[in-house]
Amino acid sequence: MTARDLPVLFGVILIIAMLVIPFPGWLLSVLIIINITLALIVILVSMNMKEALEFSIFPSLLLLLTLFRLGLNVSTTRSILSKGEAGGVVEAFGSFVIGGNALVGLVVFLILIIIQFMVITKGSERVSEVAARFTLDAMPGKQMSIDADLNAGMISDSEARVRREKIQREADFYGAMDGASKFVKGDAIAGIIITIINIVFGIIIGMVQMDLSFGESSQRFTLLTVGDGLVSQIPALLISTATGIVVTRAASDGNLGSDVMSQMFAYPKLLYVAGGTIAGLGLFTPINDILTLPIAGLLAAGGFYLSKNETRIQEIETAVADEDVEMDDMKSPESVVNLLTVDPIEFEFGYGLIPLADTNQGGDLLDRIVMIRRQLAIELGIIVPVVRIRDNIQLQPNEYRIKIKGNEMAKGELLLDHYMAMSPGIEDESIEGIDTVEPAFGLPAKWISEEMKEAAELSGYTVVDPPSVVSTHITEIIKNNANALLGRQETKQLIDHLKESYPILVEEVTPDPLSIGDIQRVLAKLLKERVSIRNLPIIFEALADYGRLTNDTDLLTEYVRQGLSRQLTRQYLLDGDDSLRVITLSGKVEKTIAEGIQQTEHGNYLSLDPNTTQALIENIAGEIDRVSMLEQSAIILCSPAVRMYVKQLIEPYLPTVPILSYNELESTVEVQSVGVVNIE
Numbered sequence: 001m002t003a004r005d006l007p008v009l010f011g012v013i014l015i016i017a018m019l020v021i022p023f024p025g026w027l028l029s030v031l032i033i034i035n036i037t038l039a040l041i042v043i044l045v046s047m048n049m050k051e052a053l054e055f056s057i058f059p060s061l062l063l064l065l066t067l068f069r070l071g072l073n074v075s076t077t078r079s080i081l082s083k084g085e086a087g088g089v090v091e092a093f094g095s096f097v098i099g100g101n102a103l104v105g106l107v108v109f110l111i112l113i114i115i116q117f118m119v120i121t122k123g124s125e126r127v128s129e130v131a132a133r134f135t136l137d138a139m140p141g142k143q144m145s146i147d148a149d150l151n152a153g154m155i156s157d158s159e160a161r162v163r164r165e166k167i168q169r170e171a172d173f174y175g176a177m178d179g180a181s182k183f184v185k186g187d188a189i190a191g192i193i194i195t196i197i198n199i200v201f202g203i204i205i206g207m208v209q210m211d212l213s214f215g216e217s218s219q220r221f222t223l224l225t226v227g228d229g230l231v232s233q234i235p236a237l238l239i240s241t242a243t244g245i246v247v248t249r250a251a252s253d254g255n256l257g258s259d260v261m262s263q264m265f266a267y268p269k270l271l272y273v274a275g276g277t278i279a280g281l282g283l284f285t286p287i288n289d290i291l292t293l294p295i296a297g298l299l300a301a302g303g304f305y306l307s308k309n310e311t312r313i314q315e316i317e318t319a320v321a322d323e324d325v326e327m328d329d330m331k332s333p334e335s336v337v338n339l340l341t342v343d344p345i346e347f348e349f350g351y352g353l354i355p356l357a358d359t360n361q362g363g364d365l366l367d368r369i370v371m372i373r374r375q376l377a378i379e380l381g382i383i384v385p386v387v388r389i390r391d392n393i394q395l396q397p398n399e400y401r402i403k404i405k406g407n408e409m410a411k412g413e414l415l416l417d418h419y420m421a422m423s424p425g426i427e428d429e430s431i432e433g434i435d436t437v438e439p440a441f442g443l444p445a446k447w448i449s450e451e452m453k454e455a456a457e458l459s460g461y462t463v464v465d466p467p468s469v470v471s472t473h474i475t476e477i478i479k480n481n482a483n484a485l486l487g488r489q490e491t492k493q494l495i496d497h498l499k500e501s502y503p504i505l506v507e508e509v510t511p512d513p514l515s516i517g518d519i520q521r522v523l524a525k526l527l528k529e530r531v532s533i534r535n536l537p538i539i540f541e542a543l544a545d546y547g548r549l550t551n552d553t554d555l556l557t558e559y560v561r562q563g564l565s566r567q568l569t570r571q572y573l574l575d576g577d578d579s580l581r582v583i584t585l586s587g588k589v590e591k592t593i594a595e596g597i598q599q600t601e602h603g604n605y606l607s608l609d610p611n612t613t614q615a616l617i618e619n620i621a622g623e624i625d626r627v628s629m630l631e632q633s634a635i636i637l638c639s640p641a642v643r644m645y646v647k648q649l650i651e652p653y654l655p656t657v658p659i660l661s662y663n664e665l666e667s668t669v670e671v672q673s674v675g676v677v678n679i680e
Helices: 005-021 026-048 058-083 090-098 102-151 155-210 216-247 257-264 268-284 289-331 334-340 351-357 367-379 450-458 466-480 489-499 502-508 516-528 535-547 551-565 567-572 587-595 611-628 643-651
Strands: 345-349 387-391 400-405 405-415 418-424 434-437 444-446 462-464 580-583 597-600 603-606 637-639 659-661 669-675
Touching: 005 058, 005 400, 026 058, 026 090, 026 216, 026 289, 058 102, 058 155, 058 216, 058 444, 058 489, 058 551, 090 216, 090 597, 102 216, 102 516, 216 466, 268 289, 289 637, 345 351, 351 466, 367 387, 367 466, 387 450, 400 466, 400 597, 405 466, 418 450, 418 466, 444 450, 444 462, 489 535, 502 516, 502 535, 516 535, 551 567, 551 643, 551 669, 580 611, 587 597, 587 611, 587 643, 611 643, 611 669, 637 643, 637 669, 643 659
Parallel strands: 345 387, 580 637, 580 669, 637 659
Antiparallel strands: 345 400, 400 405, 418 444, 418 462, 434 444, 597 603
């Protein structure tokens, strides 16, 4: 037992004393004011509580308040019948509230009884009964729901235990409220009976023992009885209303004393409201100020103390919680692990380019990124990861850079209030602007003003806006690094998607004879040469045919390319053209390359002397430059046996030049040689 329990225990003892010990009038007035105060606090708390458990002791409190009110009725009845008076408060209600008219007071009292008994009490009783019934019926379903969440791993054992206890407390509360509502009903009936007894026996006592006339006795005892009924039924009406509000709340774990003291005064600011109301009763009514003002002052002081104490506790708890969170974050391995995450694709820009991504300023970069991902899914057959877009104050205002898996792959500069104009080949001196280089393809260009845009278009310049420039740059960077973006996890997603339509084909390829890593390396090699892997069924058909013959991913890639011959042919044919113009290798060149192939247990590779290697690269580059000057695409055609070795040879120097073999072309396509690579 603590000091907080003493007021409740003292209150119970006081109730017993009121039933057996006659109290003086002034003490009855004090107790009546306390009764009104408690009823006012209860209804204010019930209206301001947020959760049911905040006022779970209401059923027990309702019993105590009802018993306290009945004890007051007994004490005031004893005082009225024995002394002909019941304190200043009762007399004030009997004279001031009803204007000294006993008949009016009796009517008002009967109206309050009817409102409480027929409306509030009856409704609260019905709600309590229905709520208790439905709560008990719902308990098995709630328990099963908790068990299902626990079995699914959605909650822990401790969380399940807390939820079960809460359900049990709610059931206990509704059962208690169903019974407690009968107290309110009985209190209303008792109020009617006590009023009748006071009036009848008061008149008799006044005439027999006090030598009063019938009129004097009726007037005096009726006013006192009605005043007593009003001071008891007004708090009873407030409590009945609170019963209807609180009827859906849950039960509590604490003892009654601590719960009353903690929950009744859980809202310190409400004590100011209650204190102000009680002070108003003393200032604006004949009720003695000496009675109301001390109680009001006590409530205000209690509210101030509790508010100050609550603020201090919250500050301490917040500081401790912040320290605990900070310490946990520092100790938690996740705080370091999160720093290890690298975004697949990042686009960083200076603060001057923020309007590109800010939709409020008309920026549509986010929408363009979405379209780029859709476009590349169709063109290359891969799912491009989400592009992380962020500003970086370390960059120049108009600068941006593109990263792939944390590595800077490209950077550029934009002028948002200009347009980029790319020359058609013949410079127009009248087109003035800032010289620059188109970032995606490295073409010479100029940043021109909006006034110069129309003139540049008339002169044959290709004019694009800054968002289009950066979108094209991002697209080309992703295409050039598509093989790096395709990892084993992404490959597994593609395989799972294919398995939905071709389960037998997938089962024949993986996990035996090829692992996901083998398939990933084949697909990455195709993407590295910008070969779309969208047609996965054909790719897997080739892997199923040759996967059991070899696990060399270089050879498997060549077989897959041959299976994609129709796709490769259409990829390099110009629209409306049935012939493919290519640069071929002389027989001597192919023989030299074939003789330079070294076979080892770890795979085959090309090994040529440095002079031969340099000569081959120079001759190939020369033919490519010559063909490019004729405005024709540079495609190298060679035999299947040396294709991948030719690619290995020139890739470090000419990475974008496509190299095809004869087996990768359709037989119906006409091939025209526009150049031959020779070697001395």
